[in-house]
Amino acid sequence: MAHVPDRPTHSSLVSEGDSILADTLRLSVSKHKIDEHFTLVWANRYYYDFIGYPKDEYEALFQNRPDLYFADNPEDFGVIAEHVTEALEKNTGGYECIAGLNVKGGHKWVKFVSTFLDEYVDGCQLSYTTMTDVTDLVEAQQHLEEANVELERLAFVDPVTKGFNQTRFDLTARRVIDQAELGAYALVALDLKKFKLLNEIQGTESGDMVLRFVYDRLRAHLDGDECVGRINADAFNVLMRDEGAQAMYERIDGMVQDINRFNVDAERPYFLSFTVGVYPIDDTSLPMTLVRDRANVARGSSKEASNARHFTCMFYSDVDRQNLLSEQDMENRMHGALERGEFVAYFQPKQLLADGSIGGAEALVRWIDPVRGLVPPDDFVPYFERNGFIINVDLCVFEQVCALLASWIEQGRQPVPISVNMSRAHLREQDFLTPYEKIRARYGVPASLIEFELTETLVFGDPETFKGVIDLLHARGYRCSLDDFGSGYSSLNVLKDVDIDTMKLDRAFFSAGDDAGQREWDVVESVVDLAKKLDLGTVAEGVEEPGQAARLRAIDCDMLQGYVFSRPVPVAEFEQMLFGE
Structure with missing residues (x-):
């Protein structure tokens, strides 16, 4: 602790009024020299009650030296010393802090409030200190912080891979995209083929191990601000630097081949195959949901492609963009079309081959749009099956x-x-x-x-x-x-x-x-x-x-x-x- 120049000492260390008030409040009050030991020069009875040591025992064990009292938890004594030093340097006239205190038979969290007095003993200024037990408050705060950590884990950590979930990925990718130049990044959507079959054959525990393995291998191929997240089930998103279609294709190929490297010496190889879609982000104003949609549209197109390298990959194109616009148009019109009776049942007869007569028919839906005319079912049924509106249409036909x-x-x-x-x-x-x-x-x-x-x-x-x-x-x-x-x-x-x-x-x-x-x-x-x-x-x-x-x-x-x-x-x-x- 800091020393100050010698000053005349006061014969009275605490006023009678202060002592009565402290006793009435059952408050721990003490006076200390501001020296290297923070030597105790006076304390009321509640000071000793607070720490659990009678006055005689305290003086015998610790010689009125708090630095000896704190010998088994010097970190907390260091917290107090740091506040004292800062208060002296800034001439604030006192300090407040919370530190741990080992008391007889236990531990407390204590709020120390100290005022520097214009009193001196042996040339050292005195500090007037109160101690208040704030253990319940501190522990409640600790529980709250632990709960917040757990909530953050639930909100941002994928329970299977222990890496980024969709929320964490979207927040991270959004920050990277916003800070980068236009065209710097692309979103890659990967879907593991036939993963449900793997779960059924090997069990979900093995399936989870595969997902963790895939996540770790994908992450190993990324650097800088690139990131990967498991979006759901067997679907992963990767934010990668856009270095051109060929370079990105080669990087994706390297990822997939690395994932399947465990098959090199396998007697019965089991290759993990992927469908992949890439959207070079040419519009940074799009929300992440639309960025992901565009990558998924490209991935859906790749399902029809062929590739001997255990993955198929397509890049988002103007055709995909037109398909998305068409789907959005259908989304906007479908409910009104249903209310107006635009979905109409057509009937394709079934001919009895024995005599050539009609033995039945299949009801097939047609969309008769007042502006566009008859819309072929192939133009709207697949989309309605994806967005669930097909339920309404099926019931309408029924x-x-x-x-x-x-x-x-x-x-x-x-x-x-x-x-x-x-x-x-x-x-x-x-x-x-x-x-x-x-x-x-x-x-x-x-x-x-x-x-x-x-x-x-x-x-x-x-x-x-x-x-x-x-x-x-x-x-x-x-x-x-x-x-x-x-x-x-x-x-x-x-x-x-x-x-x-x-x-x-x-x-x-x-x-x-x-x-x-x-x-x-x-x-x-x-x-x-x-x-x-x-x-x-x-x-x-x-x-x-x-x-x-x-x-x-x-x-x-x-x-x-x-x-x-x-x-x-x-x-x-x-x-x-x-x-x-």
């Missing part, structure tokens, strides 16, 4: 089907079964069938007149759920058909596991037209024979040539659906074909 069937019954006409499509988006809700049932009940239509067309990929990798959907539909009286049979690799397994009513042969079987060879027809005939053995109805889709229709009739296929018989038509035209009016 209601039109129910209304049509009800009108036929009311008019005494003989109805034919109508099939409708159901998107996988419906299955996100457990009670997905309830809206359908409410509509059907309102029109009083028998469920047996309606067939739901389901694709084998509707519940990919989860045959039990697929089976449960069909069982539920059957329980309510509906029929079920397996659409696009033969388009995937699991068709036979699906037939084995689920109780469908009708098999619809995929149009790919008939894409060659009359040029199809005998081998192709042998496959078709075998499928039809298998369906007969399973007591399933058969419908051939996409048939366009009369010769195909004749061969299908010869192998005893039940129905065909295709342009050779009829394109999808409006309801009035369909009724004319069906009832001859």
Whole structure:
């Protein structure tokens, strides 16, 4: 502690009034020399009560020297000494600080408030000090800080990789992009292919290990302000310097090859493959959600590309930009279009091959825009499936089907079964069938007149759920058909596991037209024979040539659906074909 010049000493170290006030408040009060020991020269009874040592014991053990008292926690004594020194240098006349204090039998956090007096002992100025127990306050603050650290971890740390989550990545990337020159960075979106399959085979614990490994390898290839984050599931985003398409492609290639280096000496290699999309950030005003959307649009395009290097990669283009603008336009118009009745059911008849009559029809949606005219379903259905609006459209078509069937019954006409499509988006809700049932009940239509067309990929990798959907539909009286049979690799397994009513042969079987060879027809005939053995109805889709229709009739296929018989038509035209009016 600092020394001051010798001054005359005062015979009275504390006034009687001060002592009475301190005792009334049960407050620890003491006077110390401002020397290297901070020597105690006087203390009231509550000073000793506060530290837990009686006066005689304190004097015997510590010789009235706080520096000896603090010998086992010198850091806290250093905190006090630092405040004393600063107060003397700045001539503030005193100090306040909080420091730890080991008391007899425990530990306290103490607030020290000290005033420098115009009193001197042995040439040293005196300090008048009070001590207040603030342990509860300090510990509460510590708990709050710990809670804040935990909240920050939850908010910014990915629980699987222990690295950046989407929030942390977006904040970091935003700062880097804003501080850089235009065109300096690109966002790379990577998606691990068939990761769900890996989770199912190896378990989620192994899956998490793979995600951590991928994250660590990606991060090892970055430097400077570049960063990586796991955005969700098996999707990663990387902010990389934009050094041109070729250079970026080579860097991404190096990352993927490094990730798969563990296969070099593996007896049974298991390569990790990725779809990759790159958006060179040419508009720094875009929010991170749109920056990511553009990279994901490019990544979606890369799914169709081929590459022998365990990844496919596409860069965001003007075509992608136009597609995004088109999708935004649809997003803006779709709700109003639904309210105005612009989504209309067209009907493609199914021809009974035995006698050429109409045995049913498939309801297909068309968007009749008052400005743009008839919008092809390929232009809007895929987008609606992605954003979930397909649920509204499916129910709209279902209601039109129910209304049509009800009108036929009311008019005494003989109805034919109508099939409708159901998107996988419906299955996100457990009670997905309830809206359908409410509509059907309102029109009083028998469920047996309606067939739901389901694709084998509707519940990919989860045959039990697929089976449960069909069982539920059957329980309510509906029929079920397996659409696009033969388009995937699991068709036979699906037939084995689920109780469908009708098999619809995929149009790919008939894409060659009359040029199809005998081998192709042998496959078709075998499928039809298998369906007969399973007591399933058969419908051939996409048939366009009369010769195909004749061969299908010869192998005893039940129905065909295709342009050779009829394109999808409006309801009035369909009724004319069906009832001859």
